[in-house]
Amino acid sequence: MELAAQKEGWSLTEMAQNVARDIHDGAYVNLGIGMPEMVAGFIPEGREVIYHTENGLLGMGAVAASGSEDPELVNAGKKYVTAIPGAAYFHHADSFAMIRGGHIDICVLGAYQVSQEGDLANWSTGNPEDIPAVGGAMDLVAGVPSVFVITKHCTKSGEAKIVKECNYPLTGKKVVSRIYTDLAIIDVQNEKLFVREMAPGVTFESLQQQTGAEIHLIQEMEGHDKKE
Amino acid sequence: MELAAQKEGWSLTEMAQNVARDIHDGAYVNLGIGMPEMVAGFIPEGREVIYHTENGLLGMGAVAASGSEDPELVNAGKKYVTAIPGAAYFHHADSFAMIRGGHIDICVLGAYQVSQEGDLANWSTGNPEDIPAVGGAMDLVAGVPSVFVITKHCTKSGEAKIVKECNYPLTGKKVVSRIYTDLAIIDVQNEKLFVREMAPGVTFESLQQQTGAEIHLIQEMEGHDKKE
């Protein structure tokens, strides 16, 4: 962690570690494609987490070793994976019953934008030239109680991704619980953004500057003292 | 068959034979509790029929031999049964998906009353002292394309069970395809009753007398010539 202080903000690895730290022992977790997949590598010792992949596997293990890939054992990102002892296969309707029915505890997703109310936009740029594709994102945000977003705080061109209101097409409204960026960890509660933690070297003021919506100190969150 | 002519009408065995004759090779069939269960014994040679029992078995075999009953292998009537090679077990929601989804070809049910429009009453006498119980009857008549009723033509006290309009609570409206009684086989089509066949010694006039709704000769059925 000390090394990261050399430049402003957390590395990708640290961001994944931050998410992993908040995944409780025994949790059923669905990790989105891309950055979210990294989280699995950093679950603290002593915790057992069961991974769900929406294409029909509970108890997903590590990525398959080179040479032992099975084309009929893939994750939602179509990567070759493995299954742990105690895994179960099932069909798509049963898989999304787990998601929609609230049985998955936590999902971790990427984002184009998150609003201060917890709206998430992560499936479409709205560009008519792009091929629209939604996959399971809308089901996940509608069904999973804790939706964690992991994302760079700003776009490559420096625009805020955490905004007052999303202008990309929504994946879901008021669905995000917590946002993990390279600069901070932010809770969404009662349509407001509360900063839980900031990366070394980040100040509240600089964070506010890089955020498109008003942020608050976690201490201002209702019932914060009781909960922590 | 000759013996039956000694008294008016068909015996129970002959009624079951009549139903069995109309079950095609390869049919998926659900047999109701009681009289309908007899049908399985009379499927003509050379035909293979697969029995569904709504409590989660496709490929139900014969009743279990004495001494080899398994309390966890029962039919819908809670009788101890067996399973054939090629059977499959499944849960109740899947079982009724087969029924409601139109996958079972034929069901055979008993009746309190059948109306000339094909309405069926077979689950409740309407007597407030009786404990109401419906089971799977309403699902079967709603989902199965061919609903065959097997019943005595009249009640023990001589009242017609085939009526203009049911006065018992309905199981389903316009659901019965064909009625097999001790006196006749009657098709329900376009809200009319057409007599396909009469038991030896039964005349159209005596049949009409014992029926609470107008009956017609099968020759009067629209498109009858083309279909037979």
Added chain:
Amino acid sequence: MINKIVESAAEAVAGIFDGATVMISGFGEAGSPVELIHALVDQRAKNLTVVSNNAGSGHVGLAALIENRQVSKIICSFPRTTISVVFPEMYRRGEIELELVPQGTLAERIRAGGAGIPAFYTPTSVNTPLAEGKEVRRFNGRDYVLEHAIKADFSLVKCHMADKYGNLVYNKTARNFGPVMCMAAKTTIVQARKIVELGEIDPECVVTPGIFVHRIVEVSNPADESKLVAEERRYPWN
């Protein structure tokens, strides 16, 4: 670390509270979690709403729970059997409420509860007394009735084998309502004839994935409820 195994039926049913909705698996005696139900009799939670296909036979299992006056309402498809005495008598005396639901609608409402579907349309029961007061709507020229999901606080389920993650397989037609009831409860409590090591259940053959199960107790020689009924046993044991 994940271990859903508890040591006794009493521990398994701990925390079932007065007024809870409790689903109970089984089609008649097949699949009925007799030992868990008896533990619930001992536990004495009352004013329960029970969701089960039947209403119990003789004086054991669900019938014993009803006879012990712990059940104020039952949601089922077939409360009447040749050997049910407790429910009919209490029902006639107006001492227990009945919501009668067609069997397939019952199974689908429970599945919907587990699958996050609040309501669906079905052709079953249209134009019958069981559709009275319900919304009817036409799709493609046919009428359907709107039915709502059923969820439970607890499910009591019997299975054949389980592992500590809660993966389950069942035995023959004792499977019946078990899988959907596991899905539809906040806390799913299972009695298994045998608890096996992780990986011993083929992942292709798991019927209920562990995510739907919260507590498992091994009951290696479960009573045959139909035998208890035939022997006219009563619980608490006579």
Added chain:
Amino acid sequence: MINKIVESAAEAVAGIFDGATVMISGFGEAGSPVELIHALVDQRAKNLTVVSNNAGSGHVGLAALIENRQVSKIICSFPRTTISVVFPEMYRRGEIELELVPQGTLAERIRAGGAGIPAFYTPTSVNTPLAEGKEVRRFNGRDYVLEHAIKADFSLVKCHMADKYGNLVYNKTARNFGPVMCMAAKTTIVQARKIVELGEIDPECVVTPGIFVHRIVEVSNPADESKLVAEERRYPWN
């Protein structure tokens, strides 16, 4: 007597008519019935509506069917992959219609089609562009959107083992949409890696009971579609 086995993929897809709705199993390449799809390319039925999670990769399988201009509309959740070229190009040129459906809603609509449920409510897509024009209704204080069943004239499904009754088991995550698609078609056509004798599939482990299956063809060494894509193969074979 019941024997659903046919001798060739060509025989299996016989009778698929112009304008038919065809479901195709698979999640990307896993579970995609490549040989059946190629038989359908040869068979030339056109103006098809295809229901499938994806829209094909490279120039084989579903992509080949689309490239051969047999598909006028596709209902799917994720038509875009890094290796899909055919669909994106035709879509941009306005030569193929797309109905985009969230993955879980797609699976549930197909199951509903097979289970005789004409419509259901779901929380998925509420307040998003994919709910536009759809009925929204509140249950217990939360909004849900009404979704309708999807049925098909034909389903093309890949499985692992089958018997002549049509009982099926699948392999790992190649199961995906297969079981629900088997339920939802008037004629379900299956390619199995292996056809076994009746009774060889444990009745407790059957995933798709034979009642949902109409034609089975053994394809003992099915192509690995991802390999074909990587090798830049085209169907009809280049």
